[in-house]
Amino acid sequence: MKIVHLVASELKRLTASSMARLALVALMLVPVLYAGLYLWANNDPYGNLKDVPVALVVEDTGGTLDGKAVNYGDEVRDQLLKDASFGWQVTTAADAEQGVRDGEFDFILTLGAGFSSALTSASGNAPEQAVVKLTTNDTNSFLATTIAGQVAEKVRASITERVGKQAALTLLNGFATVRTNLGEAVDGASKLADGSTTAAEGALTLAEGSGSANIGALQLNDGLQQLQAGSADLPAQAAALNDGAQKVAAGAQDLTVGAQQVADGNRQLADKAAQIASATGQAAADVPAARADIVQQLTDAGFSQDQIDRVLAVLDPLGDAVVQGNAQVQTVNSQIDQLADGSSKVAAGAQDLASGSSQVAAGTQKLTNDAPTLANGIASAASGASELSTGITRIAQGSLDLSNGLNALNGGADTLRDGLASGLADVPDQTADQREAAAQTISDPVALDTSAVTKASNYGAGMAPFFISLAAWIGIYALFLIVKPLSRRALTALKKPLTVTTAGWLTPAILGALQMTAVFGIITLALGYHVEHGWGMFGFMVLTSATFATIILALNILLGSVGQFLGLVLMVLQLVTAGGTFPWQTLPGPLQVLHNILPMSHAVDGIRQLMYGGNLDLAAGDATALLCWLLGALLVSLLGARRMTRHRTLRDLRPSLIG
Structure with missing residues (x-):
């Protein structure tokens, strides 16, 4: 009962005046605003790329392939405008250059005058690579530059597949002609073999006849010699x-x-x-x-x-x-x-x-x-x-x-x-349809067959676990701006560090649970993200908020306002190491070690497993890690409270500005 009374007293203090209630509500809404607004703003950025202005410059003068005029630049332009994946605007090189400098365009995709002639040059003796020129300006948007590189690569791959198919088809048609000629050569070689056999036999007969003729010629010579005599x-x-x-x-x-x-x-x-x-x-x-x-x-x-x-x-x-x-x-x-x-x-x-x-x-x-x-x-x-x-x-x-x-x-x-x-x-004996299919396979030999064990519904859902965890930390951190870590009066009067410490933790833990309830509603109802294990994820979010509350409580008990500041530093450190955006394996070695230790990493991973329907054993392991942090931080808080019941320092009597 003492714990409930202490929690109720703290909540009563927090709601004692209109300003206090307004401050409490404002701080309670911090994680909701942070997670909700950010995820709403980034709900489906790739689906809205059609609104990103991009300059498309096509200067291609065309080329010739198999005696026919082609213009791959026009084909690429028409395909890009048809797909409408970006806000493509066909313009001149000069206008595009000025537009990307002024922020009118995020980047420029240019197909030069020799684009088609370069693509068709492989059929001649002086092949050259066609160039898709990408012009970016990071002052417009660094991510736009990154996306531009991906777009340019997709355009390049599409062109490569198209031209590769044509080249492969030309090669296969050449093989078909070679096979026909080779068949004729086989027939000719067979006739040559038969003829050479007959000729060899005839030559042998000629040699034998020549031998007989030579004997006759010798006899004739002898007779003529006698006749001459x-x-x-x-x-x-x-x-x-x-x-x-x-x-x-x-x-x-x-x-x-x-x-x-x-x-x-x-x-x-x-x-x-x-x-x-x-x-x-x-x-x-x-x-x-x-x-x-x-x-x-x-x-x-x-x-x-x-x-x-x-x-x-x-x-x-x-x-x-x-x-x-x-x-x-x-x-x-x-x-x-x-x-x-x-x-x-x-x-x-x-x-x-x-x-x-x-x-x-x-x-x-x-x-x-x-x-x-x-x-x-x-x-x-x-x-x-x-x-x-x-x-x-x-x-x-x-x-x-x-x-x-x-x-x-x-x-x-x-x-x-x-x-x-x-x-x-x-040499394969293929029909025209078979050569067409083979050329398609050669130009695009690998099909990407994606299968997801778990899958986020969109970009916002993919980022939700990280921002839910971050919102939980920020929400608890903000609450400790008005919530007292410990009641020194209760600690002096009761001399029960465990009771006072538990009460000091329960107040922000309860408020944090309310924050997580609001965040969970925003995630599932307002933004409509699908959650595979709803109750499990909600419970894990509450556990995460309670763990963070325990950690910040321990820092405040041990170091006062310095501990509150260290809570901010610890949040920044976990922003880097939690692996919320890029895979944590890309971090430097020391930060990878911190990733495996700090609680927010386990919070992000656990929410992912539960939200997307992943491995529940891993989620249980993450929950265990958070419980270890919770119990450890409670133990530290208890030790700090016990010290405060036995000792008083000058700082306790005359606290400094920074605690």
């Missing part, structure tokens, strides 16, 4: 042959004359023999009739048959002789006819012989005349045959070398064909 006497022999031919021609002429005379005599003999043959033939034909007449006459004369037979016996031999003689005459006549025909043919042959002999004589005369030339020709042929043999030998050797070379060519052609076929298999 025999042709040395050819002119003399031709002359002798001509003389004999002339004599043969003369004898053949004489033979012709005699043969003709014989033929004429034989013809006359044949004519006479024909007459005789005709007469004997008639006589032989008349023999049967004559025999019959004699028989008839003898019969008519009265001769007996015996007598007639005796007469016929005498006559029949004569008749037979006539018949036989006729047969011989006919045979001789036929032979005489044959002789006449033969002699005529002999005469004709003699005439032909005479004519041929004359031609032979003329030929032998020509042979005699041409014999020297023929002899020289045979000598030339013999020499040529020798050279032919040598040449064919070289051809045979060359054919063999050609065959070996073609075999090597065939091996190389096979290797070329296999290599081209292997290379063809390595």
Whole structure:
């Protein structure tokens, strides 16, 4: 009851007058105003960047890509104006320069005259980087400069992706053309391999044929050598042959004359023999009739048959002789006819012989005349045959070398064909749509797939844990401007340091809890931030305020107004080390040590875990750390109160201005 009475007495003192109540309300509203106004002002700054004035200068004169005119500067301008992520204002370079100096524009984004030509230069032999020029002025806003750098990087990445896609598509289309040509090269290499195989076989056959031809050429050379040796006497022999031919021609002429005379005599003999043959033939034909007449006459004369037979016996031999003689005459006549025909043919042959002999004589005369030339020709042929043999030998050797070379060519052609076929298999066979998709992947190969274990709803919610913790400290700090750390009267009268210390802590702790209630309402109701663990976060905020109240109480008990001042210093130190804005790992080493020790660091982390739905074990650890600070500060406060019950110092009797 003593503690409640002491707390009530302090609250009554704080509300004793209108001015006191006004002061108390004003101080109670400090954390609400601090956290509420700051978070409200910074609730969604990135969503309001469209109101930030930015100059956009496009001086791009365009370029040429694949024979087509392009102007990437105009495309970037149109895209930026369409996105409306900033308050883009298209202007001239001079106006933009003056505007960024006067604060009309926060920064300038410039695309120079050679922007497109630089982007398309990669297709030529003198590639160069395109430049996106960013002009800033930190006197306008340092954060605007930081954001400008991020915007320029996004523009650069977007342009890089666009141009990279076009370049990749050009490259892939080139690969498609290479694949087509490579396929044709594989077919050509296959034909070359087949042709070189056939050529090698033909060369081998040529070498074998050349060997056979060489043997023939050697034989021809030997024969011509012998002919050349025999042709040395050819002119003399031709002359002798001509003389004999002339004599043969003369004898053949004489033979012709005699043969003709014989033929004429034989013809006359044949004519006479024909007459005789005709007469004997008639006589032989008349023999049967004559025999019959004699028989008839003898019969008519009265001769007996015996007598007639005796007469016929005498006559029949004569008749037979006539018949036989006729047969011989006919045979001789036929032979005489044959002789006449033969002699005529002999005469004709003699005439032909005479004519041929004359031609032979003329030929032998020509042979005699041409014999020297023929002899020289045979000598030339013999020499040529020798050279032919040598040449064919070289051809045979060359054919063999050609065959070996073609075999090597065939091996190389096979290797070329296999290599081209292997290379063809390595070149992707893509359709136009597949090349389009591949170019998109090449230009933007990595997609950012973000997944958040916990997530703040916006920038203000992200900063809320830090400013709630800071507001809790400021609120408690401000309260101790009017709240007495300890009642010296109660301490002297009761002589119960624990009771008085507890009462001295409960008053600011209760007021701090009310502050945190108001701040929690501002966070959840006025600003509408989502809190995952509402009651847990509210309880943690109250614990945080109570812990800070204990720490400032201990400083005031131990050091008086100096301790109050050190509370301000400690707040500044925790502003730096709490890790409320940047990750605490970016702090210098000594400040990282303080981060892990000082209470505000645990307050910020605990509120984050509870507000965003993080790790409750970590939140419990942060709460434990705050409780340790609370109990430790209470113990220090108790020790200070106990000292005050036993000792009085000159400062207690006559306090100085700074305590």
